[in-house]
Amino acid sequence: MHKKLWFKIHLYLGLTMGIFLMVIGITGALLSFQKEILWLVNKDSYVVQVSATQLSEKQIIDNFKIKFPEAKVRALTINSDPTSSVVINIASNAKGKAGRRGINYYINPYNSEILQNVEGAKVFKFIEMVHRGLVAGEFGKQLVGACTLGLFVLMLSGIIVYLPRLKRAFFKSFTFKFKHKGRSFLSTMHSALGMWVIPFYLVSTITGLSLSYHWFSDILHSVTGVEQRAYKKTTDKKPMTQMSKSTKVKPELASQKVQEMFDLFKENIHDYSSVNLRFEGKKGVYTFYYLKKEPLHYRARNEVSLDIRKKEIIKHDEFSKKPLEEKLMKSIIPIHTGEYFGRIGQILMLLAALTMPLFTITGFMMYFQRRKKKMK
Numbered sequence: 542m543h544k545k546l547w548f549k550i551h552l553y554l555g556l557t558m559g560i561f562l563m564v565i566g567i568t569g570a571l572l573s574f575q576k577e578i579l580w581l582v583n584k585d586s587y588v589v590q591v592s593a594t595q596l597s598e599k600q601i602i603d604n605f606k607i608k609f610p611e612a613k614v615r616a617l618t619i620n621s622d623p624t625s626s627v628v629i630n631i632a633s634n635a636k637g638k639a640g641r642r643g644i645n646y647y648i649n650p651y652n653s654e655i656l657q658n659v660e661g662a663k664v665f666k667f668i669e670m671v672h673r674g675l676v677a678g679e680f681g682k683q684l685v686g687a688c689t690l691g692l693f694v695l696m697l698s699g700i701i702v703y704l705p706r707l708k709r710a711f712f713k714s715f716t717f718k719f720k721h722k723g724r725s726f727l728s729t730m731h732s733a734l735g736m737w738v739i740p741f742y743l744v745s746t747i748t749g750l751s752l753s754y755h756w757f758s759d760i761l762h763s764v765t766g767v768e769q770r771a772y773k774k775t776t777d778k779k780p781m782t783q784m785s786k787s788t789k790v791k792p793e794l795a796s797q798k799v800q801e802m803f804d805l806f807k808e809n810i811h812d813y814s815s816v817n818l819r820f821e822g823k824k825g826v827y828t829f830y831y832l833k834k835e836p837l838h839y840r841a842r843n844e845v846s847l848d849i850r851k852k853e854i855i856k857h858d859e860f861s862k863k864p865l866e867e868k869l870m871k872s873i874i875p876i877h878t879g880e881y882f883g884r885i886g887q888i889l890m891l892l893a894a895l896t897m898p899l900f901t902i903t904g905f906m907m908y909f910q911r912r913k914k915k916m917k
Contacts, residue, residue: 543701544701544702544705547698547701547702548698548702550694550698551695551698551699551702552908554691554694554695554698555695555900555901555904555908556904556905556908557691558687558688558691558692558695559900559901559904559905560901561675561684561685561688562688562691562692562897562900562901563897563898563901563902564671564675565672565685565688565897566894566895566896566897566898567894567895567897567898568668568669568671568672569672569745569878569894570891570894570895571665571668572665572668572669572672572878573878573879573880573887573890573891573894574887574891575665576839578661578665579659579661579662579665582660582661583657583659583660583661585656585657586626586647586656586657586658586659587625587626587647588624588625588626589624589625589626589649589650589651589656590624590651591623591624591651592651592652593651594651595623595650595651596650596651596652596653597800598617598619598796598799598800598803599796599797599799599800600653601617601627601629601648601650601653602614602617602629602796602799603796604653605629605646605648605653606796608655609631612631612632613631613632613793614629614630614631614793614794614820615630615631615632615643615819615820615821616628616629616630616643616817616818616819616820617629617630617799617817617818617820618630618815618816618817618818619650619803619815619816620814620815620816621813621814621815621834622814625650625815626647626648626649626650626656627647627648627650628645628646628647628648629645629646629648630643630644630645630646631643631644631646632644645659647659672685673685673752673753682753683753685749685753686749686750686753686754689745689746689749689750689753690746690750692742692745692746693743693746696735696739696742696743696746699732699735699739700739703732703735703736706732707736714732714733714736715733715736715737716733717729717730717732717733717734723910724907724910724911727903727906727907727910728907730903731900731903731904731907734896734899734900735900738893738896741879741889741890741893742893744876744877744890745877745890745893745894747761748873748874748876748877749877751873752873752874752877761870762870765866765867765869765870766866767866767867767870793820794820794822798849799818799820801849801852802818802827802829802847802849803818805847805852805853805854806818806829806831806845806847809845809854810829810831810845812833812834813831813832813833813834814831814832814833814834814835814836815831815832816829816830816831816832817829817830817831822849825848825849825850825851826846826847826848826849826855827846827847827849828844828845828846829844829845829846829847830842830843830844831843831845833861836860837860837861837868837872837875837881838872838875838880838881839875839880840871840872840874840875841860841861841868841872842860843857843858843859843860843861844856844857844858845857845858878890879891
């Protein structure tokens with residue numbers, strides 16, 4: 542009776558959420574190597590030919606302003622790799638997230654040539670919207686969150702249903718034979734592969750719930766003892782209008798000041814692969830965000846705050862020196878994609894995501910075979 546109940550829970554959850562989980566799995570697999578795919582497709586934007594001495598940050602900004610005198614430069618990103626382009630971010634008139642992100646221009650640091658725009662970013666943005674909310678607004682986000690919870694119950698119920706075999710032949714429970722036919726083959730393959738991917742799905746479920754639900758994120762922060770930033774509650778009406786008006790009256794940061802800050806940064810920080818300076822400071826204090834040459838992952842950012850008036854660094858917050866629990870909480874997305882565990886972890890998480898359609902398809906096949914047998 543106990544096993545039958547869990548079997549029905551597993552069955553009905555799979556039937557109702559299987560299609561959604563399949564879509565989430567496929568889109569998640571595509572997103573897991575988003576940066577690598579974009580880099581391959583857009584080498585002409587990211588990679589430049591090394592020639593003479595690189596231009597200074599001041600020269601790059603000044604040359605850009607000659608071409609786009611009306612543009613308001615908000616940030617500059619440079620790389621230690623001499624073959625990498627630099628990125629200038631300018632203010633955008635768009636509303637919402639697009640306005641906050643601004644517009645990126647990829648620049649050749651040797652001659653200030655404007656490189657071609659990155660292609661494919663909008664495609665991946667759409668894939669991300671499908672993955673996180675099925676392109677259905679707030680309802681879609683809640684549905685994805687519910688499916689993530691459902692996946693946890695599917696794993697639990699699957700283990701309980703499969704428990705007798707696990708007790709009887711633990712190691713054989715992780716294998717299946719192609720000589721089996723029909724429903725027997727589907728069942729053993731479905732169960733055996735399920736045992737292999739449970740650790741990866743468990744990681745995806747925990748991190749996914751944290752990304753979907755504030756209450757679950759609060760629980761994780763409470764358990765780890767890591768302070769959480771306040772949620773951003775923005776509207777695209779009055780607050781955004783006020784923000785746009787306030788930013789227009791602020792004078793743009795002079796390129797000479799930018800050069801002085803980059804010089805100060807380079808004098809003190811040598812182990813960096815990329816560094817970003819946002820031209821939005823408070824009382825003369827500006828913050829650099831940089832990645833080390835061998836970062837744990839792309840979100841392992843370090844912060845350097847400097848006072849432009851005193852020309853000194855007043856704060857240096859290194860990711861590697863944070864407590865483990867804080868590193869983990871700041872790495873939710875890299876853990877979710879597997880990047881936190883290196884290239885092998887990223888590939889394994891990709892393969893686990895790609896098996897989601899297999900579970901959905903085999904689950905439906907077994908259901909219809911079982912139903913057909915009962916009707917005879």
